[in-house]
Amino acid sequence: MYKILEGLRVIEASAFVAAPLGGMTLAQLGADVIRFDPIRGGIDARRWPVTKDGRSLYWAGLNKGKRSLAIDSGQPEGRELLTALITAAGEGKGIFSTNLRADKGWMSYDELRKRREDLIMVNLIGSSDGSSAVDYTVNCAAGFPFVTGNQRGDGPPKPVNHVLPAWDALAGINLALAVLAAERHRRLTGAGQLVRLALSDIAFAMTGNLGFIQEVEINHEDRKGCGNYLYGAYGSEFETRDKRWLYIVVVTGYMWKELLKTTGLGDAIGAIESRLGLDFKKEGDRFIGSDEISVPICEWCSQRTLAEIEETFNGTGVCWGPYRSFRQMLEEDPRVSTSNPMFSELEQPGIGRYLVPGSPISFGAFDREPPRRAPLLGEHTDEILSNDLGLSDSEIGRLRESGVVAGPVEVT
Amino acid sequence: MYKILEGLRVIEASAFVAAPLGGMTLAQLGADVIRFDPIRGGIDARRWPVTKDGRSLYWAGLNKGKRSLAIDSGQPEGRELLTALITAAGEGKGIFSTNLRADKGWMSYDELRKRREDLIMVNLIGSSDGSSAVDYTVNCAAGFPFVTGNQRGDGPPKPVNHVLPAWDALAGINLALAVLAAERHRRLTGAGQLVRLALSDIAFAMTGNLGFIQEVEINHEDRKGCGNYLYGAYGSEFETRDKRWLYIVVVTGYMWKELLKTTGLGDAIGAIESRLGLDFKKEGDRFIGSDEISVPICEWCSQRTLAEIEETFNGTGVCWGPYRSFRQMLEEDPRVSTSNPMFSELEQPGIGRYLVPGSPISFGAFDREPPRRAPLLGEHTDEILSNDLGLSDSEIGRLRESGVVAGPVEVT
Numbered sequence: 001m002y003k004i005l006e007g008l009r010v011i012e013a014s015a016f017v018a019a020p021l022g023g024m025t026l027a028q029l030g031a032d033v034i035r036f037d038p039i040r041g042g043i044d045a046r047r048w049p050v051t052k053d054g055r056s057l058y059w060a061g062l063n064k065g066k067r068s069l070a071i072d073s074g075q076p077e078g079r080e081l082l083t084a085l086i087t088a089a090g091e092g093k094g095i096f097s098t099n100l101r102a103d104k105g106w107m108s109y110d111e112l113r114k115r116r117e118d119l120i121m122v123n124l125i126g127s128s129d130g131s132s133a134v135d136y137t138v139n140c141a142a143g144f145p146f147v148t149g150n151q152r153g154d155g156p157p158k159p160v161n162h163v164l165p166a167w168d169a170l171a172g173i174n175l176a177l178a179v180l181a182a183e184r185h186r187r188l189t190g191a192g193q194l195v196r197l198a199l200s201d202i203a204f205a206m207t208g209n210l211g212f213i214q215e216v217e218i219n220h221e222d223r224k225g226c227g228n229y230l231y232g233a234y235g236s237e238f239e240t241r242d243k244r245w246l247y248i249v250v251v252t253g254y255m256w257k258e259l260l261k262t263t264g265l266g267d268a269i270g271a272i273e274s275r276l277g278l279d280f281k282k283e284g285d286r287f288i289g290s291d292e293i294s295v296p297i298c299e300w301c302s303q304r305t306l307a308e309i310e311e312t313f314n315g316t317g318v319c320w321g322p323y324r325s326f327r328q329m330l331e332e333d334p335r336v337s338t339s340n341p342m343f344s345e346l347e348q349p350g351i352g353r354y355l356v357p358g359s360p361i362s363f364g365a366f367d368r369e370p371p372r373r374a375p376l377l378g379e380h381t382d383e384i385l386s387n388d389l390g391l392s393d394s395e396i397g398r399l400r401e402s403g404v405v406a407g408p409v410e411v412t
Numbered sequence: 413m414y415k416i417l418e419g420l421r422v423i424e425a426s427a428f429v430a431a432p433l434g435g436m437t438l439a440q441l442g443a444d445v446i447r448f449d450p451i452r453g454g455i456d457a458r459r460w461p462v463t464k465d466g467r468s469l470y471w472a473g474l475n476k477g478k479r480s481l482a483i484d485s486g487q488p489e490g491r492e493l494l495t496a497l498i499t500a501a502g503e504g505k506g507i508f509s510t511n512l513r514a515d516k517g518w519m520s521y522d523e524l525r526k527r528r529e530d531l532i533m534v535n536l537i538g539s540s541d542g543s544s545a546v547d548y549t550v551n552c553a554a555g556f557p558f559v560t561g562n563q564r565g566d567g568p569p570k571p572v573n574h575v576l577p578a579w580d581a582l583a584g585i586n587l588a589l590a591v592l593a594a595e596r597h598r599r600l601t602g603a604g605q606l607v608r609l610a611l612s613d614i615a616f617a618m619t620g621n622l623g624f625i626q627e628v629e630i631n632h633e634d635r636k637g638c639g640n641y642l643y644g645a646y647g648s649e650f651e652t653r654d655k656r657w658l659y660i661v662v663v664t665g666y667m668w669k670e671l672l673k674t675t676g677l678g679d680a681i682g683a684i685e686s687r688l689g690l691d692f693k694k695e696g697d698r699f700i701g702s703d704e705i706s707v708p709i710c711e712w713c714s715q716r717t718l719a720e721i722e723e724t725f726n727g728t729g730v731c732w733g734p735y736r737s738f739r740q741m742l743e744e745d746p747r748v749s750t751s752n753p754m755f756s757e758l759e760q761p762g763i764g765r766y767l768v769p770g771s772p773i774s775f776g777a778f779d780r781e782p783p784r785r786a787p788l789l790g791e792h793t794d795e796i797l798s799n800d801l802g803l804s805d806s807e808i809g810r811l812r813e814s815g816v817v818a819g820p821v822e823v824t
Contacts, residue, residue, distance in 0.1 A: 004593050004594070004596075004597050005593060005596070016663070017622070021621065024621070025589070029593055043663070043664055046695070046696075047644060047645075047695065048643065048644025048645070048695070048696055048699065049623045049626070049627050049631070049635075049643075049644060050644075050696065051630055051631060052631065057623040057626040057627065057630065057631075058622075058623050058644075060623075060626065061620065061621045061622055061623045061626065062621055062622075064621075109776075127747065128747050128752055128754070129746070129747055132667075132729075132731050133731070133733065134661055134663060134731060136642055136647050136659055136661045136733075137659055137661055137731055137732060137733035138733070139659075140649075140657075140658070140659040140733045140734065140735040140736070141733050141734065141735070141736050141741060141745055141747075142736075142741060143736060143737055143738035143740075143741050144574070144575055144576050145735055146735065146736075146737045146738075147575045148560070148561075148572070148573075148574055148575045148576075149560075149561045149562065149572055150561065150570075150572065156655070157737075158562075158657070159640065159649050159657050159659075159735045160560070160561055160562065160572070160640065161560075161640045161649075161659075162556070162560055162574035162575075162576060162578070163556055163559045163560045163574075163637075163643070164556050164560075164574060164578055164618075164622075165622070166574070166576055166578040166581070166582075169578070169582055169618055170578075170581055170582060170585060173582060173585040173586055173589060174585055174772060174773060176589055177437070177585060177588055177589045177592065177773070178773045178775075180589065180592040180593060180596065181416050181417060181441055181592060181773070181775070182416070182775065182777075183596070184416075184417070184592065184595070184596060184599075185416050185775075185777060187596075187599070191777055192777075193775060193776040193777035193778075194776040195773060195774065195775055195776060196773075196774045196776070197772055197773045197774065198772070200747055201747075201752070201754050201769075201772035202772045204741075204745075204747060204748050204752075204754070204755075204769060204772075205754060205769035205770075205771070205772040206576075206581055207738070207741070207748075208473065208748075208755075208767065208768060208769040209433065209436070209473045209474060209476075209769065210429070210470075210473055210474075210576075210577070211461045211469040211470050211472075211473045212738045213738070213742060213748070213766060213767055213768075213769075214461070214469040214472065214473065214763070214766050215461050215469065215738065216738050216739045216742050217742065217764075217766040217767060218463055218469065218763055218764050218766055219461065219463060219464065219469075222737050222738055222739035223461075223737075223738055225575075228571065228572065228573045230548055231460065231461075231575070232459060232460025232461060232462075232470075233459075233460070235548050237552075237571050237573075243568070245552075245570070245571050246552070247548055247549055247551075247552040247571075247573075249546055249548045249549055251428070251455070251546060252455055255544075283458070283459065283460070284458075284460055284462070287460065317544070319544050319545070319546060319549055320549060321545065321548075321549035321550070321552045321553050322552065322553065323552040323553075323557055323558065323571045324552070324553050324554075324555060324558075325555055325558045325569075325634050325635075326555035326558075326619070326624045326625070326627065326628050326634055326635055327628045327634035328555075328634075329553060329554060329555050329616075329619070330625060330628050330629065333553055333616075334541070335539065335540050335541055335553075335612055335613075335616060336616050336619075336620075336625070340540055340613070340616075342540070342613050342616070342617060343616075343620075351626070351630055352629075352630050354625060354626050354629040354630055355620065355625055355629060356620060356625075357613075357616060357617035357620040357621065357625075358617075359617070360586060360609050360610070360613035360614045360616075360617040361586060361589070361590045361593075361607060361608075361609045362607065362608045362609065363590075363593070363594065363597075363605060363607050364521075364605040364606040364607060364608070365594075365597060365603055365604075365605035366605075
């Protein structure tokens with residue numbers, strides 16, 4: 001983590017991927033992020049993947065570096081404590097991030113603002129029309145599943161979801177960005193605001209940014225699947241002699257020249273170029289000729305092991321990479337190890353010791369500090385009530401007894 | 413667009429998806445983003461998708477709201493003008509974003525800092541080990557292609573790339589976040605810095621955040637593909653009577669109850685639950701029973717049209733959505749139309765009129781203003797030289813004549 005956002009405090013009421021990721025992104029840059037949850041845990045406290053003992057690797061992954069408060073917001077006292085925490089006085093305070101329904105009731109912007117006029121509240125919702133939506137139901141609406149997978153435009157396409165929850169991930173980073181933009185504005189003008197973003201808008205905006213809307217409206221074309229090919233350029237997957245897979249991609253003239261030179265396939269591919277009447281100096285023509293270009297490269301790869309290909313390509317201008325399963329990634333790729341400063345090993349209580357990424361951003365003005373683990377549910381309840389809300393030990397004891405707060409709580 | 417980042421100016425030397433998207437994200441929040449390119453256009457000026465006339469929809473999509481300067485940085489005068497622009501005096505100025513090689517030469521942090529000590533430079537690189545990498549060669553290393561697609565864990569998996577350049581997209585938003593974090597720090601302390609991020613780290617950090625590293629290290633499991641199922645919960649795709657597809661997802665107990673109630677399949681699925689000895693109140697058990705749960709739902713969907721299913725589900729707590737191609741998205745989904753304030757129609761010169769998304773973030777303290785189109789290459793060359801660099805018309809004329817600057821330039 002870094003200390004670049006030190007002094008910023010965000011209170012978070014969240015679940016699932018996007019909103020927890022947004023808060024974690026800020027925590028990894030040094031913000032003090034307090035996530036509050038029901039005293040038996042929120043809806044994602046037990047989410048898969050889990051360990052053999054039922055502990056959630058999901059929770060541990062998406063809440064690193066936060067403090068955790070377990071509190072019953074169903075009780076008036078719980079709500080009052082949370083309201084005080086969210087609206088606390090102080091320059092970097094008064095920032096509330098949530099992906100829960102917060103358009104009415106005590107968690108709404110209008111209610112909270114009564115206690116702190118310059119409150120910043122960032123509310124991530126599912127769908128811009130107010131309906132519920134998650135990554136998978138947004139993804140299916142945004143066109144990509146019909147062009148993903150091995151379908152190549154013949155026959156009616158079958159939808160293939162990407163497994164990466166890409167829209168959630170993007171929404172999380174956008175949420176962090178929204179917090180910083182709003183905090184900058186408050187710093188300059190003194191004004192708070194309600195900031196809203198919808199997961200569906202995240203997806204549709206990106207779809208439009210990447211040209212898919214224009215293809216329909218301007219070119220009157222509905223993009224067809226092209227398997228693993230890189231649309232509009234040259235990129236394809238190949239199997240090696242030892243049954244591994246790699247991807248080769250060409251997005252510059254230099255990469256193309258280097259590929260031909262390194263494989264020695266210049267003449268063979270030049271003959272294809274002449275036969276097809278294409279100009280492979282042009283990126284679009286390389287895409288058009290993808291099937292034919294791939295034939296000699298496919299043969300070339302099938303005659304070599306991955307290690308041999310690696311030796312041939314390394315140090316050249318060929319842009320390529322081996323496919324790896326998650327296990328192979330950990331076993332083979334030094335970029336996913338402690339030799340990469342982004343990664344550290346740390347101990348997550350109840351789970352064990354494993355490799356944990358910090359922020360992917362390196363700030364030159366700061367030393368990178370080791371990542372911090374995820375909290376146990378309610379691990380910081382007493383600390384927050386005492387230090388942040390100024391409650392006495394006896395008051396905390398009473399709140400615990402009446403079930404308003406708890407923690408640390410075993411969640412399995 | 414919004415004016416929330418008004419006063420911030422970013423100079424950008426970029427290509428492809430991530431870095432242009434980062435700058436555009438800031439421009440859509442009101443920052444003044446000047447992208448500079450070679451006078452015949454950079455490597456992505458003609459990138460597919462293109463119109464029938466060869467105009468790049470890609471460029472138009474990823475550079476909205478920026479100003480464009482066409483300049484030959486191969487000439488000393490060009491480099492001097494760019495150095496002056498990047499290091500210009502002024503509070504919100506002195507921010508340089510690039511994904512080009514910038515570790516040495518005039519564009520390096522060390523060189524530029526000589527002219528402005530509090531410079532902020534954000535450099536996005538491909539791979540953390542210094543090798544070249546693009547979305548596709550990072551993606552293949554990060555495990556996802558072996559679990560994406562219709563493979564369900566039997567037989568050796570074949571890699572399936574996602575078509576969405578998800579890592580590029582994430583890197584772009586992270587880049588914008590990095591700019592705001594560094595600018596906040598400079599405002600508070602006066603100090604600039606070099607900020608670096610690698611596309612490979614974006615991918616590997618997210619892979620770790622989502623629990624895939626822990627599954628290998630703690631559970632000693634390499635995640636197997638599960639097709640379109642939502643791992644660890646219940647989610648699946650279904651075909652309707654009229655040959656459309658939809659996705660149904662259950663991530664809360666309420667969604668599960670509503671699905672059973674709305675489809676009337678409670679008894680049928682209860683019988684499955686008993687037979688399998690599972691407890692479908694538990695999310696993990698619903699995942700384990702996915703194949704069996706899907707049988708009656710599949711039959712239910714196959715007996716109904718998409719319109720009938722929509723009528724049944726709408727207004728209930730069922731979380732679902734229809735799959736749509738890009739064309740269907742535009743034709744059917746009101747969220748992708750001007751009835752969504754995020755979208756406006758605008759005219760892109762040389763291309764035509766189409767639907768353009770603004771920022772997916774809504775800032776309550778600002779009115780949303782219409783999105784701005786992408787510039788023509790070099791459209792703002794004169795304006796920048798005159799207003800930002802204070803050059804006279806005759807000086808500009810001389811620079812044009814000697815081929816140091818140009819624009820607007822037709823790029824086809």
